[in-house]
Amino acid sequence: MLQYLKIANLALLESASIDFESGFTVVTGETGAGKSVLLGALSLLSGARTDKSVIRSGTELCEVEAALWFEDSQPIDALLEGMNLPACEEGMLVLKRSLHVSKPSRISINGSFATLSNLQELGEMWIDFHGPGEPQRLLKSECQLELIDLYGGLEKEAQEYGKRYRAWRSILGEIEELQGASQLAPDQIDFIKSQLRMIDALELSPESIEQLEQDFNRVSGAQELLELTAELSNGLSGDEGALNLISQLSRAAEQAAELDPSLSDLAERLNGLIIETQELGAEYEQLGSSLEFEPEYAQEVTQKMNDWQDLRRKYGRDVNAVLAARDEMEKRLESQGDIQGSLERLHAEADKIEAELKGLASRLTQKRLKAGKSLAQKAEKMLLELGFKKGRFGIQMLDQTNLKSHGDSLPDLLFSPNVGEPMKSLSDVASSGELARVMLALKTILADVDSVPVLVFDEVDANVGGEIGRIVGQKLKGIGDNHQVICITHLPQVAALGKQHFLVEKDQSGDRAAVKIRRMDTESEGRVEELARMLGDRQAKSALSHARELLAL
Numbered sequence: 001m002l003q004y005l006k007i008a009n010l011a012l013l014e015s016a017s018i019d020f021e022s023g024f025t026v027v028t029g030e031t032g033a034g035k036s037v038l039l040g041a042l043s044l045l046s047g048a049r050t051d052k053s054v055i056r057s058g059t060e061l062c063e064v065e066a067a068l069w070f071e072d073s074q075p076i077d078a079l080l081e082g083m084n085l086p087a088c089e090e091g092m093l094v095l096k097r098s099l100h101v102s103k104p105s106r107i108s109i110n111g112s113f114a115t116l117s118n119l120q121e122l123g124e125m126w127i128d129f130h131g132p133g134e135p136q137r138l139l140k141s142e143c144q145l146e147l148i149d150l151y152g153g154l155e156k157e158a159q160e161y162g163k164r165y166r167a168w169r170s171i172l173g174e175i176e177e178l179q180g181a182s183q184l185a186p187d188q189i190d191f192i193k194s195q196l197r198m199i200d201a202l203e204l205s206p207e208s209i210e211q212l213e214q215d216f217n218r219v220s221g222a223q224e225l226l227e228l229t230a231e232l233s234n235g236l237s238g239d240e241g242a243l244n245l246i247s248q249l250s251r252a253a254e255q256a257a258e259l260d261p262s263l264s265d266l267a268e269r270l271n272g273l274i275i276e277t278q279e280l281g282a283e284y285e286q287l288g289s290s291l292e293f294e295p296e297y298a299q300e301v302t303q304k305m306n307d308w309q310d311l312r313r314k315y316g317r318d319v320n321a322v323l324a325a326r327d328e329m330e331k332r333l334e335s336q337g338d339i340q341g342s343l344e345r346l347h348a349e350a351d352k353i354e355a356e357l358k359g360l361a362s363r364l365t366q367k368r369l370k371a372g373k374s375l376a377q378k379a380e381k382m383l384l385e386l387g388f389k390k391g392r393f394g395i396q397m398l399d400q401t402n403l404k405s406h407g408d409s410l411p412d413l414l415f416s417p418n419v420g421e422p423m424k425s426l427s428d429v430a431s432s433g434e435l436a437r438v439m440l441a442l443k444t445i446l447a448d449v450d451s452v453p454v455l456v457f458d459e460v461d462a463n464v465g466g467e468i469g470r471i472v473g474q475k476l477k478g479i480g481d482n483h484q485v486i487c488i489t490h491l492p493q494v495a496a497l498g499k500q501h502f503l504v505e506k507d508q509s510g511d512r513a514a515v516k517i518r519r520m521d522t523e524s525e526g527r528v529e530e531l532a533r534m535l536g537d538r539q540a541k542s543a544l545s546h547a548r549e550l551l552a553l
Helices: 035-045 074-082 116-126 141-152 155-180 186-202 206-220 222-237 242-259 261-290 295-315 319-337 339-385 432-446 466-479 525-535 541-552
Strands: 002-010 013-019 024-028 061-069 092-100 106-109 127-130 392-404 407-416 454-458 484-488 500-507 514-520
Touching (some): 002 035, 013 514, 024 035, 024 466, 035 061, 035 092, 035 127, 035 500, 106 116, 141 155, 141 339, 141 407, 141 432, 155 392, 186 295, 222 242, 222 261, 295 319, 339 392, 339 407, 339 432, 407 432, 432 466, 500 525
Parallel strands (some): 024 484, 454 484
Antiparallel strands (some): 392 407
16 A cells, blocks of 8 residues: 655655555546646656656756555565565565756665666556556457456466467577578588687687787797897897996906095996896896797797687677687588478477467467456446446457467457447447446456556546446445555546545746645545536535535435
C-alpha cells in the first residue's frame, strides 16, 4: 500500500506531502488544473523515463519520494536481494528519485543508490496505470490475450511456450544461414588455413605481443646501436682515444704537483678520470658484444612482426579482434567439412521442438478457451450491472495457420450491446463509451487475481455518466476492497464514493502559476462544493443539494 508521497518542484507544483489510505481514493480538479502532476510523480517512481523539462522553472532540483508498506514483503525482498539492495524494514519500501538541472539524476531504494532499471522492475510489482487509452487497447489481440492469461493463471505456461518458440526460431535461423552459405573454393580453404597457421604460430596474447615488440625494436636498432657503441668504446679507450690523452695529461699534472704540492688534489682528480674513462670504454665494448644477434634470430623476429602487422591490418588492431576472427575462420572450415550433416542435425532438432510446440500451443489454446468462456460469463453479468440490460459478451479463439510467439490461435472478443443483434467482434460494434464499460467490467473481474497492490485509473470513466457513472464508481470502489485504487475522475457520482478525496487546483493569483493538492474531508463543505462544481455550478442550491445526496448515498 502506498502510504505517503512527497513531491518538490515537479512541473507547476512547488511542494506537496500526501498521506494515502487503503481502499478507493479519488482525485478531482478542473481541466488543466494539473492532476497529471500526481500521475507524473507516481510514474517517475515506477521507473518512467523523462527529461529535465519536468523540473519546475526557476529551480535546480525536482524530487519525488514515496513509502510503500507490504503485509508480505518477501517477493519484493527477493527482487531487492537480486539487485544487491537493502530489504524492506518491517515491510516498508522507500523510493526516492531526484532530477537536477545540471547534475546527473539520482535514485535511491531503501536508502541505497539504485538504477532506473531497478525502479522499473520494482514498478512492475507495485503499481499499474490504466489511462484514457486503455479501452482502445482492448481492441488489440495482444491485450485480449494478456487478460485471458491473467484470469486463467496461464502466464507461466505462456512464458514457457514463448521460451521454446524463441529456441525454435533460433534454430530455423541457423538453418537458413547455413543453407545460404556458399561452398568455399579450394584456394579459399588454403588461404584460411594459412591464416590460422600464422595466428597460431604467434601464440597470441597481450604479453606475447608486448615481448615481440620489444624484441623487434632491439633487433631493428641493433646495427646502428652497435656502430655507436664501437665508436664510443674506441673514442674512450682506443689507441688514440681519450684515455691516452688523459694519461699524458696526468703525467704532466704529477710533475706540476712535485713542483707545487698544493696541486696534488688536482692530479688525483685527473687520475680518477683515467679510471672512469677505462670503465666507460669497457662497458660500451661489453654492450656492443651483447648486440650481436644470430642472423636467424633477427630474421625470425622480423618475420613475426611482419606477420603480426599483416594480421592487424586484416582483422583488427588488438589481440582479441584477431583471435575472434580466428574462431570465425575455424568455424567456417568446420562447417565446410559437414554442411549436409549439420543441416540434417539442425532439421531434426527443429522438427522435435516444433512437434513439442504444437502440443504446448494446442493445450494452451484449450486452456485459454476454457478461461475465456468463464471470463466472458462473468463479464456479461457485470455488463448487465453497467447498463447493458440485454447485452451479450463472448470470447472465441481463432486458429492461425502457423505457430506464432503466443501460440497457434488468437482471441476474438465478441459483443452485442443491444437485444436482437448478433454478437460481432468488439472492434466492429462498440462505441468509445461501450468500450470503456467493457474494459472496466474485465478489470473488475481481474482485480481478484491481479497481485499488483496499487492501481491508478486515469479518467477510465470517460464517456459514461448518469446512473452508469454511479455504477462505475461502485465497481472501482469494489476493486478497492483488494487493492489500493487511485482514480482521477470528472464524474461526481464516482468522486462521491471515494474513501479519500484530493482536490488539485491551479493558483494563478501571484506572479506565476502554481499547482496545489489538498485533501477534502469526507463530509466537509469544501467537498460538497467540489462535487457541486463537477455537477455544473458550485453556487447553485440544486447542485449543492445533489452533492450532499451523493455523499449521503
